[in-house]
Structures are given as structure tokens and as C-alpha cells.
Amino acid sequence: MSETSFDVIVIGSGPGGYVTAIRASQLGFKTAIIEKADLGGVCLNWGCIPTKALLRSAEVFHNMQHAENYGLSAEPSYDLAKIVKRSRNIAGQLSAGIKHLMKKNKITVIPGFASMTPGKPAPTVHVDGKSYTSKHVILAPGARARTIPQAGLEPDGKYIWTAREAMTPDTIPDKLLVIGSGAIGMEFASFFSAFGADTTVVEMVDRILPAEDEEISKMARKAFEKRGLTIKTKTQVKSVKPGAKGVTATLTTNGKDETHEFDRVILAIGIVGNTENMGLEKLGVKVERSFIQVDDFSFTGVPGLYAIGDVTTPPWLAHKASHEGIICIEKIAGGNPHPLNANAIPGCTYCHPQIASVGHTEAQAKAAGYDVKVGRFPYVGNGKAIALGEPEGLVKTVFDAKTGELLGAHMIGAEVTELIQGYTIAQKLETTEHELMETVFPHPTLSEMMHEAVLDAYGRTIHF
């Protein structure tokens, strides 16, 4: 007879759900986790990890193509099926790892789709006709790619892909249209163009990667265009019509329509929360435009019911979901965590060049009323960057001129996604420019640029 009564039930096993479940178990809660598909959710199986595997292949391929620059020779060629297989194997390996973590932490894994009915002290959870009770239910159902069927913007199983289909491509298309220039759009654009796809990226607003600092956006655009991508900003997709061999897309720029043929289309126009069929309406959970409304500590307002991760508020990032879950469960356990500070969540895009940032952009800081000091340091001034053959990029810092608080940091270039955590720690510890200046950065590393970008904000840069 399997258990049906728990302290905590977590619905969804993505990076929000499984991390929360482990923390709950660490805190002494008897915990269950419910997953309708594979453990690890989108992140491990259909998002963060498999795309990183694909992009790594693209990076190695790119380096092979430029082997001569390093005094090497190579005859680059690729096997798409093997690239995809590698990506799938890695996803599988990590999903198995989560299974092990659940076991290690004595978390009951219940496979199936969960729905809920009102109950006390928390809603009752139903999976495959079985009922489970608990003191706390934490929703972490995640999200999926947004589609707009009216404009033909939905996967057709053939030419029109979301991230999910693009992750297991049958071919490198000759001509690819990527709709949306956020992190997901740019990563796929980067991947397919690396293998020779003639790629066009369409963005509604006036710049790509609109969440990033304008200066970084601008540099990214230049870098992509240099690599042969076509970028169309202030452009909308009016319609996408599948034909015999591909699609015909009508793009509207400044009121003018253009029609282009593409072999494949990738939709990267945002996400919608997975809120359907769980019985949320009956419980009285507030859902707005597919996202569950919660307070600072993820409480939905329904006794015993919490929601974390992509199904709540932006940014829609794995590490945000994990951290939110930890705050939520620690609060439930009677701890006194600080609420999540959205401004302290780093964002990383693994296109080539990489982009990473945390906190306010320069424009956001000014709009928020700060008198700012801005520091910049270019990759070309850094010895390690030059030695790597990666002299393109920039590290930018934004400080509050009055208090020396690090308001934001924005980076583009090689390995910035691994560097950003330095600034994130600095922000979390509330260091001022003073401590950052006093910190010794190892030489020769890319991280020295992080030091220099701080020094530059105060007119003290050494190497440029």
C-alpha cells in the first residue's frame, strides 16, 4: 500500500519543483513530487540542458572552421543526427540523475497528471484516480511555448517549430526564420546559422535581446550580422502559410509588407503558463493571462497552496524557479527568508557571442531615478581574451553614484555566462565599488575585465 498522505506535495519536477522537493525533505517534510512526463521538466529534457549540448556542438564546429587561426588544420563536417543524439543522451542522463536525487532524499515520485479539489489544510491532489492529501501543495507546473494559431503561428509537425521541435531537427534548413529575438530565439538562430542555415531573425521592438542593456543589444546585433544573420527589428509577422516545401511568411516593417519563403520557422515569441485542467478555477486561484498570481512568498491566497517558477512571474528562468521554491518552502518551515529580488536574478543567453547580465540596465537605472556611474571594458583590452582568439565583447557595470551600489552588470563575449556570478555575489553581499576594487582578480583571466569595468566606472581603469 503506497503512501497517500504527505507534509508537502510538489506538482511538477522541473528545476523549480525538484529543488523545492529536495529542500522540503532536508527541512524534515515528508515530501512527494508529481510529474506528468520526465523528471527534470522542460529545463533538463527540452530546454536549458539539451540546447547547451547543441550549442556546444555548434561552438566546436565553429572552432574547427577557424582552426587555421590557431595554427591547426581540420576538415569540418557534421552529422546532425549524431549531434541531436548527443543532446538527447545528455538530457536522459540528467533526468536519471534527478531520479537518483529523489530517491536519495526519500521523496516519493508519483508519475501522472495532477489535478486538485478543495481540501483542508491544503487542496487534495488527484493523480490517475488516486487521492493524495498534504499540509502544503506547491505548484511548479512550468510553462510552454506561446503560439498564435490565428496567424499560423503554431507547430504544424513539419515546417513550423517551437523550441521543442527545433531541439530534434530533421535537417539544417537552408532558409530559417526565427520569430522572436529573446534568449530562446537567439540561441536557435545561433545554432542553425553555425551549421550554415541562412537565418533571419524577426523582432517586434527596435532591438534584439530587448531585455538586455541597449549597448549590449547593439553589439550582439553587429556580431550576428557579421556572422551572416539577417536581423529585422520593428518587424511583425503578419502570417505564416505552409506550402509544399516550406512556408511563405509575410513580414510587416513600418507598415510595409514583404513576403519571403523559408524552409523552417521557429516560434520564440514567449511562453504561457501551464495552468489548465488542474482545477485551479474551482479552488479560487487567481490566474491572469495564464500566470498564477502569488505574494512575495509564493502563496496563492488559497490555504495551503503555493505556486513557483514559470507559472508565476517573470523572469522565466530555471534558477529563478529554484530559488523561489527554496524561499517558499523555507517560509513554510517557519524560516525568515528574504523575498526574491527580481533585480538580482542573472540572465544568460548561450548564443555566440554569449550574453549575461544581472540587475538594472543603464536605461532602467536612470529611469528608476538613479544618478549612475557606468564602467566599460572591452575584450580587446584583455590579454586572455586575445590569447583565446575572442577579442570581441564588452563588460559593462552600472553603479549608483551616490551609494556605490552595484545596480547592474552586462556582459557580451566569450564565457560571460560563467563570469556573471561574480557580480551576482557582489550584489547579493551588497558590496560597493570599494570592495570590488579591492578584490584581487587572477591574471590572466577574462574575469580581470570585471575588475576593470568597476575601475572604469570610477575613472581608474588600468589596461585601457
Add this chain to the structure above:
Amino acid sequence: MPIEILMPALSPTMEEGTLSKWLVAEGDTVSSGDVMAEIETDKATMEVEAVEEGTIAKLLVAAGTDGVKVNAPIAILLEEDEDESALDGYEVGGGAKESAAPKAEEVADKGHGRGPQDDAPKTTAADKSKLSASKASGSERIKASPLAKRLAKEAGIELSDVSGSGPHGRIVKADVESYSPAAAPAKAETKETAVPASDSTEVGAVRSGGADYLAKLGVEAGTYTLEPLDGMRKVIAKRLSASNNNVPDFPLIVDCEIDALLAMRKQLNAQAPEGVKVSVNDMLIRAAALALKAVPAANASFTPDGIAYHNHADVAVAVAIEGGLITPIVRQAENKGLSTISTEMKDLAGRARERKLKPQEYQGGTFSISNLGMMGIKSFGSIINEPHGMILSVGAGAPTPVVKDGELAVATVMSVTLTCDHRVVDGALGAEWLGVFKRYVETPITMML
């Protein structure tokens, strides 16, 4: 230039005090050495003397204001050749503050400690930073983020007043930003009115919080009167709580027969010069001091870096006074005869009751005695008064049946409890000391040697 009279620090550890009484009024002329005000500190009332000559132009702090921070301006003095017009546009503490703030920033900019700018005239801010530095190096490290420290400094907020919400009470930006006593000292200083009571955040907090505090514990408001904590009560609460938390103590109890001691006291007083009347307590001070000399290992204080063995027996004696207690110290009591001890104690106790002790007369010491025998207490234990290694609690002497040479007899027996700080005095050592003490008490003639 009008002269600001600042709240003086009457002892090195004084942070704030109560301005209990003004002895001058606005318009009075004072000359150097005149007593201008009385200030009540932790434990004593002290007089503030004028250092310069002039006319009192303004009293900035009303009599009876408590929690006045050290170095806060309390009055303005006009020099002989000045009249009231010198006060036009004069802002108390204002000038000094402005010049100080940008300097701090420049220093941070340069990344060096002392630039040439620091040759500028000394400012109150410089003094303040010195103060806070010495404070930080003191007992407790305040955990705060660099940003929180900077924000607090710029806002003139004492970090010790802010409660931290981060891990282990670390003070973060949000804590400083949400900190809001009406206290902002800058404001209080620019107004030429009395420093508001809120300048003492601690006192204010206790007052308003007191009712909430009791309500949480189930005591309804309106069923009691709430007396604000005075300086002495705060110190008693703070020091004894700390001692109770920090010091691993244990009691040793022994009975002393004091018939011989009482007889000797009678003899001594019969022959003592006019005005000298030795008390039992005076004799116990002498006995304790001699025992400390005989067992020097017990005359010790614990420090994190080692045990301090004291050269002298400085015996602190608890004296009950109105509103609390205080422990004046008989210094080097091992070298003092009974009449000296008696005279000294009489003077110290008298001035203690009037709250006129100087800080050096009650701070420090190496050992303490608390005697509740005269109040009929049979026996009791006391809380160690750090840094002392031991405290002796003296109960009442009373006729008690005892067995002497196998026969039942009656003796006057006094029970004493020695509370020891186990970090410096172990059981055997405490027992050894107590044995020597008992011997002096029971054979008091040996005290006279």
C-alpha cells in the same frame, strides 16, 4: 563664534546620559569651573563644569532629557564680546557636518586612508568616526553589508540601532532603508530646541514597545504603570543578562561560626577612635581580601586571550540604593586595615546613595561581596559581576544548634555562598579559597596580623 557645549563623556564607555538638571539659565554668565549642569550616567550623577567664559545663549537640551548622546551639543555659549546677533544663521552642528560628508567620499574615491584634505580642521564627524571605530573593535562585531554600512554612515544611523534581517542578523540595505526613528540626529541638532527624547532610540523603543511586549505575553495594557528604564536599570539588565548567559558559574556553600568575630567587633568598636564603627561587613571585606591574597589563583578574571591574575584584591561591595544597586570598590583591600576599610566604605556607600560616585569608584574590581544578612536572608547566590571571577553572597548570622566535641551547642552561624566563574575558578580552588576565608572569619584574630 558661539561656542557649542557638548555632552561630555564622563567615562570611557559612556555613550549617552541623562541631562538631569541645569544649574544655569539662559543669559547667565559663567566662568571656567562653574558648575553648569548635572548629568546622570549609567550609575552616577556628575557635575558638568564650564571650561570657557561667556554667557549662556541657549540651552539646547531640556532638563530631564534622557538618552543624550555623548558629544551632542547641549548648550551654546557666547563669548564676552559677542551678543545674540552672533546666533543669526548659526546652525548647531551644521557647519561641521557639511564639511565632513564630502571628505569621507573623497577618501573612498582615492582609496587611501589619509589625503591632504585631512589636514583640514578637526570636525565632529571625524570624532564620531573615531568613536564608532572604537566601538566596533569593542565587544561585539556588527554584521552588516558594505552597502548597508555606507548607507547608515551617510544617513547618520548607528548600525547598532538597526536590526538585521539577513543571515545571522546581518544588516542589509533594506534594513537601513526601513529604519525610521524620528531620531535623525542631524535634524535634532539643527533645531535650536531641546533634543527630542527620540534622540535616544533605545529609550523610545522600550517605551512604545513595552506595552506590546507585555500584551504578547498576555498582560493587558492599562493594568500596570510602565516606568521607563533609567541608565542604571539598563546597565543592570544588560550586564547581568550578559553574565548569566556567558559565565558558567557554580555555587559553593559553607557555614561560618561568627561568635568570635562578633566578640572581636565589640572589642574593636569599644576602643575605636571617634567616628569609626567597624561593621561585620567591613570585617568580611578584610577577610575576603586576605583570602584573595592567600589564594591568588582565585583572584582572577577570564579573558578570551588568557586568565588575568590580579595583583591586588579590589573588593566591590554591593550597595542597595534607590532604584537599583551599585558596587563601589575598596581598592587594594588586602593592604588596608579595618578602620580604613570601614571609613572608606562609609564614604563610598554614602555617596553611592546620593549617586555621586565617580565612574572609577565603581568600575572594575576583582571580586565582589553582596550581603543580605542584615535583611534576614539565610542564604542566597549572586550573579557574577564580570570581570570578577567570584562573588560572595553573605546570609544572616543566627544562633544555631551545632555539634562541638560530640556535644550539642549553640553558635552564631552565618551561611555564605561563593559563586565562581568556572572558566577561572574550579571547584577545588573555590573550596580552598572558601576554607581560608572561613578560617579568617572563625579565628578573626588572624586578620589582625
